[in-house]
Amino acid sequence: MNDFTSVGERIKLIRRQNKLTQIEFAQSLEISQGTLSEIESGKAKPSFDVLAILAVKYMVNMNWLIINQKAELHIGLQNDELKLLENYRNLEDIAKEELLDYSNLKLLRYQRRDDSLK
Missing domain, CATH: 1.10.260.40 (lambda repressor-like DNA-binding domains)
Incomplete structure (x- = not known):
């Protein structure tokens, strides 16, 4: 870089x-x-x-x-997060919506699981 x-x-x-x-x-x-x-x-x-x-x-x-200080281009993102972002940006709009819906469902599922363990 x-x-x-x-x-x-x-x-x-x-x-x-x-x-x-x-x-x-x-x-x-x-x-x-x-x-x-x-x-x-x-x-x-x-x-x-x-x-x-x-x-x-x-x-x-x-x-x-x-x-141009020797630093990472992106702040606060790990390599896997950057890859997810890059993949997301390469999707068509409908696929982006589907992916966001899926990730929201997964997040809700994990939140519910965490709540039941308390």
Whole structure:
């Protein structure tokens, strides 16, 4: 991950990992596609507000994002959690809904089991 030397390159990496167009990604960051293009190409620097939105929405480690500090790209997620997230993002919308329904049912089942053991 630390091969991406500029903030713009790291932002581009995040966009590509999330399989978003520049327009989609820019909208999620509340900036224009032109501004995003300039940031990714190194012609402009992102504002702190943009970096903060990106860090929260995409669960990105701010130290890695800003200064390329040797840190994990994503904060607080284990490898299996990242894999689940990646798999989820690759699903069609209907499959995402089904998966969420299934996970909610499993969670309820485990909560009920825990409640009965008390």
